[in-house]
Amino acid sequence: MSEAVIELEKVSKTYGSGSAETKAVSEVSMTVEHGGWVAIMGPSGHGKSTLLQLIGGLDRPSDGRIVVDGTELATLGATELAALRARRIGFVFQFFNLLPHLTALENIEIALWLGGTKNTNGRAMDLLERFGLGDKARHLPGMLSGGQQQRVAIARALANDPGILLMDEPTGNLDSASEGDLLTLLSDLNAAGKTLLMVTHNPVVAQCAHRVLHVKDGRIVSDARNREH
Amino acid sequence: MNLWTLVWRNLLRRRGRFVFTLAGISMGMAAFVALMTIGQGLTKEIKKQAQGLGANLVVTPKGWCAYEQISVLTGEQLPEAIPMPELEKIRGVAGVKSAIPYLNEKTAFRNQPVPVIGVWPEEMRTLQKWAIESGRYFNSPVERAVVVGSAIAKQFKLQPGDTFTVRGEPLPVIGVLREAGTKNDIATFIPLPLAQQIYGVQDKVSFIAVQVTDLERMEAVSLKIQEVANVAVVSDKQLLASVLSIVGTVGTAMQAVAAVGVLAAAFGIVNTLLTAVYERRREIGILQAIGSTRRTLFLAFMFESGLYGLLGGILGTAIGGLSAYLFGPYLTDNAFTASLRQAPMPTLDNGTVLLALGFSVCLALLAGLYPAYRAARLSPVEAMRYV
Numbered sequence: 001m002s003e004a005v006i007e008l009e010k011v012s013k014t015y016g017s018g019s020a021e022t023k024a025v026s027e028v029s030m031t032v033e034h035g036g037w038v039a040i041m042g043p044s045g046h047g048k049s050t051l052l053q054l055i056g057g058l059d060r061p062s063d064g065r066i067v068v069d070g071t072e073l074a075t076l077g078a079t080e081l082a083a084l085r086a087r088r089i090g091f092v093f094q095f096f097n098l099l100p101h102l103t104a105l106e107n108i109e110i111a112l113w114l115g116g117t118k119n120t121n122g123r124a125m126d127l128l129e130r131f132g133l134g135d136k137a138r139h140l141p142g143m144l145s146g147g148q149q150q151r152v153a154i155a156r157a158l159a160n161d162p163g164i165l166l167m168d169e170p171t172g173n174l175d176s177a178s179e180g181d182l183l184t185l186l187s188d189l190n191a192a193g194k195t196l197l198m199v200t201h202n203p204v205v206a207q208c209a210h211r212v213l214h215v216k217d218g219r220i221v222s223d224a225r226n227r228e229h
Numbered sequence: 230m231n232l233w234t235l236v237w238r239n240l241l242r243r244r245g246r247f248v249f250t251l252a253g254i255s256m257g258m259a260a261f262v263a264l265m266t267i268g269q270g271l272t273k274e275i276k277k278q279a280q281g282l283g284a285n286l287v288v289t290p291k292g293w294c295a296y297e298q299i300s301v302l303t304g305e306q307l308p309e310a311i312p313m314p315e316l317e318k319i320r321g322v323a324g325v326k327s328a329i330p331y332l333n334e335k336t337a338f339r340n341q342p343v344p345v346i347g348v349w350p351e352e353m354r355t356l357q358k359w360a361i362e363s364g365r366y367f368n369s370p371v372e373r374a375v376v377v378g379s380a381i382a383k384q385f386k387l388q389p390g391d392t393f394t395v396r397g398e399p400l401p402v403i404g405v406l407r408e409a410g411t412k413n414d415i416a417t418f419i420p421l422p423l424a425q426q427i428y429g430v431q432d433k434v435s436f437i438a439v440q441v442t443d444l445e446r447m448e449a450v451s452l453k454i455q456e457v458a459n460v461a462v463v464s465d466k467q468l469l470a471s472v473l474s475i476v477g478t479v480g481t482a483m484q485a486v487a488a489v490g491v492l493a494a495a496f497g498i499v500n501t502l503l504t505a506v507y508e509r510r511r512e513i514g515i516l517q518a519i520g521s522t523r524r525t526l527f528l529a530f531m532f533e534s535g536l537y538g539l540l541g542g543i544l545g546t547a548i549g550g551l552s553a554y555l556f557g558p559y560l561t562d563n564a565f566t567a568s569l570r571q572a573p574m575p576t577l578d579n580g581t582v583l584l585a586l587g588f589s590v591c592l593a594l595l596a597g598l599y600p601a602y603r604a605a606r607l608s609p610v611e612a613m614r615y616v
Binding site: 056059078079086087093097099100101102106111112113114115121160 | 234512
């Protein structure tokens with residue numbers, strides 16, 4: 001059995017207090033092995049994205065313990081969490097979330113710069129070329145198609161060569177052709193050793209993952225391994 | 230990619246807002262720099278005029294107001310109020326090296342007002358160390374002739390041999406004084422008795438410039454003069470201090486108004502940056518997700534603010550310096566300073582430039598503190614809601 005790179009132990013997240021208290025995540029325990037590909041499914045507003053934010057250190061749990069890549073997140077300060085996100089975790093979002101005033105190349109460069117890389121230009125260009133977007137380097141995100149923007153977003157997430165990719169509906173805004181391309185790309189990344197954890201509503205996309213977790217009311221209600229994996 | 234690239238790109242995203250915010254701080258700084266430069270130029274010039282007086286003590290009629298005292302320096306027309314017998318008493322005081330009377334009047338020449346000063350020719354020449362540029366000086370203390378200052382000669386194209394009219398009395402121009410850089414350049418001089426006759430003020434003068442034999446005893450001489458004659462005495466230093474105090478007060482008040490303008494512009498920066506923080510919440514969330522620290526976000530907004538201050542300071546200093554150069558002489562053209570129009574233009578010195586830039590950048594950085602703090606304290610999850 002591979003070593004776990006993501007471990008959650010009775011993790012809860014509560015917003016508000018008293019009568020306005022909402023439990024977004026409720027005593028979730030789970031592990032994701034190194035090189036694994038896990039899809040999280042479930043209805044909207046049942047805590048999938050919150051779970052991803054907690055694992056990515058964007059928010060802190062109200063209760064429980066999260067260990068990412070061997071580091072317990074509760075022991076890290078804001079700056080150390082930022083460093084973890086810069087170098088060891090890559091985020092990919094449904095709406096691509098590229099910075100609109102920076103070119104495709106600069107969007108990747110900024111991630112490299114935040115990760116502490118000095119020669120950002122060369123490495124960013126390499127990444128763009130690897131994703132077939134070398135000729136789009138000087139294009140602003142608004143000049144790219146949805147599929148191209150998502151590839152830039154993935155290139156940005158991979159800029160500092162993190163071991164883990166956290167993805168929130170990565171195919172949610174893509175047409176079926178782009179979705180197919182993206183799944184192939186994710187498959188290649190996974191084959192190269194990246195651990196993928198993605199939230200999705202799409203059963204076809206979830207089918208590509210090794211495991212599918214179903215979340216309801218902030219709890220994991222099922223954890224199934226896909227047959228073909 | 231570095232922080233500056235990010236800041237610069239952010240700054241230029243909303244070009245209209247960038248330009249108007251920059252215009253605000255630039256205009257405020259321009260007014261501040263212009264007023265400071267003009268004030269400095271004026272102070273410098275007044276000091277020079279005071280030195281040009283060549284006297285240690287100035288004897289004035291009792292009860293003169295500050296305006297009249299200043300007029301001694303600026304060469305304005307003055308009331309003829311000291312009787313000649315008082316002059317004789319003053320000349321008799323021990324410790325008085327020389328006591329030279331001035332009758333400050335004005336005439337209209339070719340429809341322009343021109344100062345006419347009645348003097349004792351030889352005493353004035355010695356006191357002022359005058360040199361003649363062309364023509365000659367007075368031959369006698371009662372010669373019916375006029376010697377003109379260099380700027381007046383230039384302005385009216387006067388040469389020795391021309392005629393200058395004093396209150397309808399045609400007088401030959403016999404000489405032109407060498408340029409001295411003082412109010413004497415923009416005045417005309419005639420012997421005192423002639424001036425008294427033309428202006429019908431027999432036996433009276435405007436003020437008396439006194440030189441003392443021993444500077445250590447200046448205070449005692451001053452007291453003695455006031456004892457023997459019915460006059461008031463001010464030292465050249467007191468006179469200068471009094472003028473500078475008025476000019477300084479006016480200057481400080483104007484600079485304070487300009488500083489309020491800069492302060493208002495600083496609030497413009499706060500407003501612009503707060504709007505930017507609000508607009509960029511989503512991007513702040515993205516930056517946090519891809520590893521930006523709070524410090525980086527804070528610095529990005531502080532640099533943006535500082536750039537407004539630096540660019541606004543540079544532009545404002547340039548505009549202010551140019552305005553002072555172009556409009557300074559007109560702004561200072563008032564009753565106090567009429568004769569300083571011929572003064573050298575206000576010039577921007579390094580100290581003023583550094584002070585203005587420092588003030589602008591510091592104020593902008595102060596203005597940026599709150600927006601930068603807001604950006605840095607934005608919770609990633611809060612920001613991610615806009616993702």
